[in-house]
Amino acid sequence: MSLLLNSHPFRKSLLSKTMVGGFILAAISGCSPEQASEQQTSAAAPVQDKAAQYQVATAEISNANDFALAQEPIYFSFYDLGIDASDAAKLAVLMGDQPQVSQTVDTDGDGALDSLLLAADFAPAERKNFIISTDPAIAKPALKKQTQAEISIKEGGEWNGKVYEGGTFKNVDSVNPPPQYTDHSYWIRYEGPGIESDKVAYRVYLDWRNGFDIFGKKVNDVVLQKVGLDGYDSYHENADWGVDVLKVGKSLGMGGFGFWNGKNVELVSQTDSRSATITNNGDIYSGFKINYNGWQVNNQKLDMTAHFAMTAGSRLVKVNLSKTERLPNMAIGLVKHPGTSLLQGNEHVSGYAWTYVASWGKQSLSGADDHLGMAIIFRRDDRAEQTQDETSYVSVMKDKGGQLEYYFLAAWEHELDGVKTEADFKAYLDREVLRLTKEPRVRFESALSAEAKKVPLTAETALKWTKALADSELERKTLNYHYQGWDENRRRPAKFEYDIAGLQIMALQALNEVSPDTRYAEAAEKVTGSFVADDGKIHTFEPDLFSIDLTKPGDVLILLEQRTGAEKYRKAVDFLRENLKRHPRTSGGAFWHRVTYPNQLWLDGVYMGMPFLAQYAATYETGEQQHESFKEAVHEFVIAREQLRNPETGLYYHAWDESKQADWANKETGQASQYWLRGLGWYAMALVDVLDYLPESETELRKTLIDITQELAADLLRYQDAETGTWWQILDKPGAIANYRESSGSAMFTYFYAKALNKGYLPESYRAATMKAYEGLINEFVTLHKDGKISMTDQCLVAGLGFGRDGSYDYYMTERIFANDAKGNGPFIFAGVEIYKLLKKQ
Numbered sequence: 001m002s003l004l005l006n007s008h009p010f011r012k013s014l015l016s017k018t019m020v021g022g023f024i025l026a027a028i029s030g031c032s033p034e035q036a037s038e039q040q041t042s043a044a045a046p047v048q049d050k051a052a053q054y055q056v057a058t059a060e061i062s063n064a065n066d067f068a069l070a071q072e073p074i075y076f077s078f079y080d081l082g083i084d085a086s087d088a089a090k091l092a093v094l095m096g097d098q099p100q101v102s103q104t105v106d107t108d109g110d111g112a113l114d115s116l117l118l119a120a121d122f123a124p125a126e127r128k129n130f131i132i133s134t135d136p137a138i139a140k141p142a143l144k145k146q147t148q149a150e151i152s153i154k155e156g157g158e159w160n161g162k163v164y165e166g167g168t169f170k171n172v173d174s175v176n177p178p179p180q181y182t183d184h185s186y187w188i189r190y191e192g193p194g195i196e197s198d199k200v201a202y203r204v205y206l207d208w209r210n211g212f213d214i215f216g217k218k219v220n221d222v223v224l225q226k227v228g229l230d231g232y233d234s235y236h237e238n239a240d241w242g243v244d245v246l247k248v249g250k251s252l253g254m255g256g257f258g259f260w261n262g263k264n265v266e267l268v269s270q271t272d273s274r275s276a277t278i279t280n281n282g283d284i285y286s287g288f289k290i291n292y293n294g295w296q297v298n299n300q301k302l303d304m305t306a307h308f309a310m311t312a313g314s315r316l317v318k319v320n321l322s323k324t325e326r327l328p329n330m331a332i333g334l335v336k337h338p339g340t341s342l343l344q345g346n347e348h349v350s351g352y353a354w355t356y357v358a359s360w361g362k363q364s365l366s367g368a369d370d371h372l373g374m375a376i377i378f379r380r381d382d383r384a385e386q387t388q389d390e391t392s393y394v395s396v397m398k399d400k401g402g403q404l405e406y407y408f409l410a411a412w413e414h415e416l417d418g419v420k421t422e423a424d425f426k427a428y429l430d431r432e433v434l435r436l437t438k439e440p441r442v443r444f445e446s447a448l449s450a451e452a453k454k455v456p457l458t459a460e461t462a463l464k465w466t467k468a469l470a471d472s473e474l475e476r477k478t479l480n481y482h483y484q485g486w487d488e489n490r491r492r493p494a495k496f497e498y499d500i501a502g503l504q505i506m507a508l509q510a511l512n513e514v515s516p517d518t519r520y521a522e523a524a525e526k527v528t529g530s531f532v533a534d535d536g537k538i539h540t541f542e543p544d545l546f547s548i549d550l551t552k553p554g555d556v557l558i559l560l561e562q563r564t565g566a567e568k569y570r571k572a573v574d575f576l577r578e579n580l581k582r583h584p585r586t587s588g589g590a591f592w593h594r595v596t597y598p599n600q601l602w603l604d605g606v607y608m609g610m611p612f613l614a615q616y617a618a619t620y621e622t623g624e625q626q627h628e629s630f631k632e633a634v635h636e637f638v639i640a641r642e643q644l645r646n647p648e649t650g651l652y653y654h655a656w657d658e659s660k661q662a663d664w665a666n667k668e669t670g671q672a673s674q675y676w677l678r679g680l681g682w683y684a685m686a687l688v689d690v691l692d693y694l695p696e697s698e699t700e701l702r703k704t705l706i707d708i709t710q711e712l713a714a715d716l717l718r719y720q721d722a723e724t725g726t727w728w729q730i731l732d733k734p735g736a737i738a739n740y741r742e743s744s745g746s747a748m749f750t751y752f753y754a755k756a757l758n759k760g761y762l763p764e765s766y767r768a769a770t771m772k773a774y775e776g777l778i779n780e781f782v783t784l785h786k787d788g789k790i791s792m793t794d795q796c797l798v799a800g801l802g803f804g805r806d807g808s809y810d811y812y813m814t815e816r817i818f819a820n821d822a823k824g825n826g827p828f829i830f831a832g833v834e835i836y837k838l839l840k841k842q
Helices: 019-029 033-044 049-054 084-090 422-437 447-452 459-476 499-514 518-526 555-565 567-582 603-620 624-642 677-690 701-717 743-759 765-780 809-814 822-841
Strands: 055-062 069-077 092-095 103-105 115-122 128-131 148-155 159-162 162-167 168-172 194-196 200-204 212-217 242-244 256-258 266-268 274-280 285-297 299-310 317-323 330-335 342-344 354-361 373-379 383-388 392-397 403-412 441-446 600-602 655-659 782-784 790-792
Touching: 049 055, 055 069, 055 115, 055 447, 103 285, 115 354, 115 383, 148 274, 148 392, 148 459, 168 266, 194 212, 194 285, 194 299, 200 403, 212 373, 212 403, 256 317, 256 373, 256 403, 274 299, 330 354, 330 373, 330 403, 342 422, 342 765, 354 392, 354 422, 373 392, 373 422, 403 422, 441 447, 441 782, 447 782, 459 499, 459 518, 459 790, 459 822, 499 518, 499 555, 499 822, 555 567, 555 603, 567 603, 600 603, 600 624, 603 677, 624 677, 624 701, 677 701, 677 743, 677 822, 701 743, 701 765, 743 822, 765 782, 765 822, 790 822
Parallel strands: 148 285
Antiparallel strands: 055 128, 055 441, 069 115, 092 128, 103 115, 148 168, 148 194, 159 162, 194 200, 200 212, 212 242, 212 256, 256 266, 256 330, 274 285, 285 299, 299 317, 317 403, 330 392, 342 354, 354 373, 373 403, 383 392, 600 655, 782 790
16 A cells, blocks of 8 residues: 555645755655655646745644634744744745734744744634745735833943933843942833833833833833833823833832742842843834843852743733752742732643732822732642732742743733723633633644655655654653653653653664664663662652552563563562552452542553553463453453443543542543543553453453454544544544644554554454554644654643543643653554554555
C-alpha cells in the first residue's frame, strides 16, 4: 500500500519553494536533495495562483467560548512557521483576500523578533480560516496605534545630589540609571517605564520602591507620550486624557511582586542595579523588560528579569518573571486600601486553569468618589497561599524552576464604557479567566511541513517520522528527566512518573528494536535507571500513596534487569510487585487509582499497572503463582468493561467511583460523565500490551482480552473522524464548542489497531482505517521546523478527576493543549513502530 500523506482539504493549498524544504523533505523521503527539489518543483508547477508561491502557512482558528472575542491575540512562532526572522517584515495575514491586523513581535524580550501576532474578532464559537503570506503585494491594513511602551529621560541638565535639575525629556530605547538615581530624582519621566493599551496605562517605578501604578484613561488614544512633560505633579490632576488613579505607597501596588518572608512582603529594593529596555512598541503589541541585578533577599543574591507586555483592546498586562536562582514564596498582589472588597475567582478548577484575586471599591486618587477595580490573574496551581500584610493583598506563589507567568489589570469606572459596579467587574474577570483558559483552537500547517508530507507512506517513511520525533525530543529534553533533573512541562523536579520515566522511555526501546541506536537504548538507564539506588530503593517513589500511575516505570526496570542483570533493578521491580499486593482495591478487586482517590477505578490505571503485572509474572513467576497474576491482570480489564462501558455507545467512561461519593460521579452508577479520548486510549494500549505476556497456554485469559479488543476496535471506528482519520478529545461530541481533534489519544488508537493487526487479533478489513489514522497523525499533528526537528501538537497536557476537576465536558475543554509532551510522544513512537512493521509485511 502506498498512501500519499497530506491529502486532506485543509492541507492542500500549502506550497513551499524554500530550498531548506527540499533538504528536509530528502531526510523524510529518503531521496537526494536534488530529487527532493525536483519533487517540489513538480508539485508546485500546476499551481497558477501567484499567491501560493508566497504562502507560509494556513490556520483554521475556532473560538472555544460561547461569547464573542474582540481583538483576540493569536501567536504564530517563527519556529513553527518554518521561517527566519529575516522574513518577518514581509509577513501578512489574509482571511480570504482581506488583509488582517497583525504585527511581528518579540515575545520573550530577548531583542529578537520571534512571532507573528494576529488580532482577530470572533463571534461565539465562530471558526475562521487564515493564510499567512510573504507576498509583497499585500497591502496591510492601516492601523491606529492602540499600544505603546516608552521610557523617557532628561538630557541637557545636571545632577545635584540625587536630583536632576534642568534639561528636557527624550524617549530612549533603554536606560541604566546612575548610582545616585532614586525616588523623586526627576530624571525619568513619571519615574519609570510605561505601558498602555487603548484601555488603560501603567507605570513601574524604576527605583527601590518597584511600585506599580495606574493611569486611568478617559480616551481610547495612546497618551503616555504627553504624561508628565510639565512636571511630576501634573498627572495627579484630572486632564482630558485621564489621571493617575492609584496610591501605591510601600505596597505591591497594581500587580507588583516581591518576596513573602512569612509576615510581610519585601519589595525588590536591595539590588546592585536595575535597568529597563523597550522590547516592543507596536500598534497592537508593546512591551518592556526590567533587569534586576543582584537582588539581595532571603539570605541569597540573584538576578531577575521581568517582561511586561500588552495587546490592543485589553486591560491586561502579561508578566513573565525569570530568576537565576530558585526563590520560594515569591509574592504578587495588590495594594490593600481601606473599604475595598477582596474578590477571589473559582478555586475549584484544574490546576492549569486561570483564576484571580481582585479588589474593588472607592480606591481611586482621581479626586472623585469613583470606583476602581484591580486584579491579578494566575494559574490556580501556581499559588501556594493567599494572605495579606499591612499594605497589600498577597498571593504567595510556588517556585517552579525560577519562572512565573501571570497578568495584572485595572478597570476604572471613568474609562470609555468603563466597569461601573462590583458585579460587573466580577463578571468581567470571570470571562477573562475563561478566555485565557479556553484558548482558541488552532489547526495549523506550515508550508514547510506540508511539503515534507507530500511523500508516499511506506514502511521507511513511517520509520523516519518516528525517529524524527524521538531524535527531536532526545535533543530537546528527554534526557533531562533523570533523577534530580527537570520535568519541563510540569515545571517541577523530575519524578519516577508514568510518562517521562515509563511510557516514553519504553517507546524508545521499541524503536530501538526496529532501528537500533545506542541513544535509544541508553535512555533507559540514563533516565529511569537513575531513580534506582544501589540498594534498590526508588527515589521519589511514595509507596503509601498507592498511585497505580507510579507502577508504569517498572516496565523499564524489568527491561534493565534483564539487560544488565544488576541486582538493584531486581530489588526495585520486586518492591513494586510487593507494593501492588498491598494496593487497596474495590470490593470487586479493581485497583484504586490512588489512596487520595479512594474506591475509584480509572481507565488510566489499567495501562499504568496491568502491563507491569503481566510482564513481571511472565518474567519472574512460574506455575500457579504466575497464573494467578495473569488472572489478576485480566480481571482489571473485565471489571473496567463491566463498570465503565456504555453498551449503547460502546465507549467507556473515564472513571468509576464504587462509593458514588466523588463530586464527578453519577449518584446512581458511580460513573464519570464523559468519554475522554486518552482515557480510553490508555485502556486500548493496555489490551494489546498485556497480551504480549500471556502465553498461548492461557487460552481463556487470552480469549477474554482478544474478545474485548475486537469489540472495542469495532466500536471505536464509529467515532473516527471522517475528514482526518483521528479522534476528538471528547469522543462522542465531534464539532462541539471547544472540542478538538486530540493527538495523544489518536496515537494510542493508531497503535492499538496497528499492533492488533500485526498480532492477528483483528482481520485485514481494519487495515484501511488504521492507515487513515496514521495518515491523520502526521497530517494533523506534526509540525516540521527549519532546523529539521519535528513537533507533535494538539496534546491534552493532563486530565483527571477530583481536586477541582469536576469531570464535566467543560472541564476537559479547560485543560491545556500542548506540544511534545511524553504522554503524546510515547504513543506516537509506538504507533510509528507498529505501522512500520505493518507496512513492512506487505
